[in-house]
Amino acid sequence: MVDDENIKTTVSPFAIREGEIKTFDGKDGYVSINQIIHKINLGHISDIHFEILDLVNQYEFITSRQIYQLLKHKGVEIKSQDKLNTRLDQLVKMKIITRYYFTSEEGKGIYRVYCLEKMGKYLLNSKEVECKWQPTDNTKPVSLIKKRLAGNQAILAYMRKSKNFYSFKTKPTFNAKTLGKQFKAHGEVTLKIKDREVCLIFDCIRRETDWENKFLDRIKLYKDFYDNFVPFDSGYAMAPQLILVCEDEKHMVETYRVIVSNKIEINKFKVYFTTDLKQNATSLEKSLMEFSKDEETGKYKANNVEIKILG
Numbered sequence: 001m002v003d004d005e006n007i008k009t010t011v012s013p014f015a016i017r018e019g020e021i022k023t024f025d026g027k028d029g030y031v032s033i034n035q036i037i038h039k040i041n042l043g044h045i046s047d048i049h050f051e052i053l054d055l056v057n058q059y060e061f062i063t064s065r066q067i068y069q070l071l072k073h074k075g076v077e078i079k080s081q082d083k084l085n086t087r088l089d090q091l092v093k094m095k096i097i098t099r100y101y102f103t104s105e106e107g108k109g110i111y112r113v114y115c116l117e118k119m120g121k122y123l124l125n126s127k128e129v130e131c132k133w134q135p136t137d138n139t140k141p142v143s144l145i146k147k148r149l150a151g152n153q154a155i156l157a158y159m160r161k162s163k164n165f166y167s168f169k170t171k172p173t174f175n176a177k178t179l180g181k182q183f184k185a186h187g188e189v190t191l192k193i194k195d196r197e198v199c200l201i202f203d204c205i206r207r208e209t210d211w212e213n214k215f216l217d218r219i220k221l222y223k224d225f226y227d228n229f230v231p232f233d234s235g236y237a238m239a240p241q242l243i244l245v246c247e248d249e250k251h252m253v254e255t256y257r258v259i260v261s262n263k264i265e266i267n268k269f270k271v272y273f274t275t276d277l278k279q280n281a282t283s284l285e286k287s288l289m290e291f292s293k294d295e296e297t298g299k300y301k302a303n304n305v306e307i308k309i310l311g
Contacts, residue, residue, distance in 0.1 A: 026098030151186030
């Protein structure tokens with residue numbers, strides 16, 4: 001598998017393509033739970049399959065590359081990406097998980113996305129693993145799936161590359177008290193430096209249809225949360241650091257323009273920006289950017305921010 005820093009693409013695999021649709025690539029037909037139990041009894045479905053199943057459940061939508069990196073990080077013995085793909089095929093054929101790929105005017109996507117099937121939920125429940133999956137989850141649109149994948153990648157980057165990595169959540173929950181709404185971010189990473197913990201929140205923006213208005217609704221929720229924050233709101237002793245994950249650097253500018261033109265800057269708290277491909281760097285110390293106003297010209301510009309604790 002190619003290391004992150006050697007990936008040459010200039011376009012994020014999680015960016016939205018024009019006319020993109022989600023295409024089913026799973027298994028048709030019926031598989032009974034008795035057939036699956038028989039496979040387990042024969043050892044054809046083993047502990048490593050359950051490790052994979054647990055990751056698919058935890059991350060909701062996930063690529064085989066992300067699964068491989070997570071297994072390696074956990075110290076699970078998996079010899080190669082090809083060996084993992086064989087096990088994924090076995091789980092798909094037994095309808096324990098399923099998969100999709102994306103098709104657009106540019107052609108067929110280069111990766112598959114895995115998610116749970118009903119049989120997978122049964123198996124997780126039998127091991128007393130919490131599983132909130134329901135069949136309608138697999139009907140989610142391309143934009144929501146790609147936000148999830150981009151959030152996964154941000155978590156993975158810090159998990160694998162930051163020496164201060166401590167813990168993570170895939171879908172942390174927040175309360176916008178004034179608006180009376182609860183919402184979820186696309187990822188959370190906690191870094192620990194001696195006895196001090198720093199919490200990073202990732203929210204992923206995609207260029208979906210009407211994305212500016214959808215982002216506007218979203219950032220209003222964060223503004224409500226931050227402008228009214230007091231210790232232990234939504235379980236945070238200190239306000240977490242919000243990081244907006246965009247498709248590319250031009251998209252960062254477009255996203256910031258939405259904030260400024262609608263006058264919804266978050267008071268008292270900085271918002272940092274990054275892109276999908278910045279997560280591929282060997283070190284994350286320079287992966288964040290912030291916008292500042294040039295007092296002479298009145299124009300805004302993006303500046304790299306070097307944060308040592310991220311490395």
